[in-house]
Amino acid sequence: MFSEKDISDYYQHTRVHYNRFWKLQEAKSINYGLWEKKTKNLTEAFKNINDKVIELGGIREHHHVLDAGCGIGGSSTYIAGRTNCSMVGITLNAQQKIDAEKNALLREVGEQCRFYVMNYCSTTFADASFDVIFAIESSCHATEKKDFLAEACRLLKPGGRLVLMDYFKEANLNARQQNFLQIWLHAWAIKDIDTITDFCSKATATGFGKVEQTLRTAEIRRSSWLIYFYSLLGTIPSKLYGLYNRRATHFGKTHTKAGIVQYQALKQNLWNYYSVVATKKE
Numbered sequence: 001m002f003s004e005k006d007i008s009d010y011y012q013h014t015r016v017h018y019n020r021f022w023k024l025q026e027a028k029s030i031n032y033g034l035w036e037k038k039t040k041n042l043t044e045a046f047k048n049i050n051d052k053v054i055e056l057g058g059i060r061e062h063h064h065v066l067d068a069g070c071g072i073g074g075s076s077t078y079i080a081g082r083t084n085c086s087m088v089g090i091t092l093n094a095q096q097k098i099d100a101e102k103n104a105l106l107r108e109v110g111e112q113c114r115f116y117v118m119n120y121c122s123t124t125f126a127d128a129s130f131d132v133i134f135a136i137e138s139s140c141h142a143t144e145k146k147d148f149l150a151e152a153c154r155l156l157k158p159g160g161r162l163v164l165m166d167y168f169k170e171a172n173l174n175a176r177q178q179n180f181l182q183i184w185l186h187a188w189a190i191k192d193i194d195t196i197t198d199f200c201s202k203a204t205a206t207g208f209g210k211v212e213q214t215l216r217t218a219e220i221r222r223s224s225w226l227i228y229f230y231s232l233l234g235t236i237p238s239k240l241y242g243l244y245n246r247r248a249t250h251f252g253k254t255h256t257k258a259g260i261v262q263y264q265a266l267k268q269n270l271w272n273y274y275s276v277v278a279t280k281k282e
Contacts, residue, residue: 001191004119007141008093010189011071013251015095021230028074028103031137031165032220032273045223049165050078053134056277057163059083063131066090066155068120068148069138073100073113079134080109088130090118121147129155134163140190146202149278153207156280162208164276165216168196170269180261181270187251187258196274208278217272224263231259 011030018024023042033045034052053075059065061084067076070089077100080087087109089100097115104113118124120135121142133152142148152162169181169192185192194202200211234256265271 001143001186002141002189004092007189009249010251011093012095013249014255017234017255021234024072028072028077030071030074032223034165034216034219035222036219039222042223042226046074047078048219049136050075050082052275053136053163053165054079054083056275057132057134057161059085059132061085064088064129066125066130066133068133068135068152069141070096070100070115072096073103073115075134075136076100076113076115077104077107077109080104080112081107084112087113088125089113089115090120090123091115092117092119121151123151123155125155127154128157128160130160131157132161132163136165137167139164140166140185140193143191145194145199146206149203149206149208152278153280158280158282160280162203162276162278162280164278165273166276167193167271167273168199169193169271171195171197173270177268177270180268181265184258184261184265187254187261189251193271196272196276200276200278203276203278207281209281210277210279212277214275215272216275217266220273221266224266227259228263231256235260 018030024030027043027046029046031049033042034048035045036048039045039048059079063085065085065087067087067089070076070091073089076087076089091097094117097117100115104110133156139145139148156162196213200213203211
């Protein structure tokens with residue numbers, strides 16, 4: 001339903017919102033982060049999610065790592081700096097690639113990091129190129145999640161790990177609930193999201209052995225509420241912008257509505273947030 005250009009356009013047309021409300025230029029991250037008991041702010045939440053990826057992936061200095069959906073390189077550059085691993089990041093957005101390269105230089109990991117404009121469902125990398133692949137809230141954009149999983153499995157070395165942080169819908173939603181959920185998803189250039197059970201089953205079917213899931217909804221509720229709060233603040237300015245600016249795009253017009261709905265849908269238990277670790281068979 002959403003093309004590569006659509007997904008790229010979403011991030012291009014909404015970057016002003018992320019800059020203003022989500023500290024994009026400071027934290028370099030476009031995700032929910034993870035809030036622990038002593039977490040004080042978004043910047044710490046972003047650090048927490050990156051540290052969790054390092055932990056779950058078992059990322060070490062000698063590893064070759066792929067960030068599948070790297071954005072402007074916040075996680076890529078942090079993890080490269082923290083572990084001294086070799087990092088590759090891919091994105092569909094050309095400006096994000098440029099920004100990621102600049103951020104790698106700023107964090108003094110330019111020699112460790114390479115960035116490309118590439119679709120994570122059909123990359124040009126050789127088989128068994130990576131020890132670890134991670135995707136923070138990016139696999140959701142895949143029209144067919146099995147395509148993403150199959151390519152990730154091809155790219156991993158035997159015994160390699162795929163680490164995901166993402167949102168998954170609850171099972172057996174009725175038509176009204178599904179339609180409500182899609183107000184949010186479609187405004188974020190996402191066709192649909194899997195249930196956690198379906199996603200893990202697809203991982204097994206595409207060549208992964210052990211697949212582990214951990215519910216982390218409690219760790220993202222604060223961010224979900226913050227997105228809701230900032231979206232409420234931006235509702236009237238967004239409507240006025242859409243009415244009087246002929247260049248206003250679909251994603252620009254619907255972003256604040258989506259921010260409201262994602263929180264309301266979470267409160268209704270229509271979706272939850274999980275980490276998934278899938279290990280490729282030896």
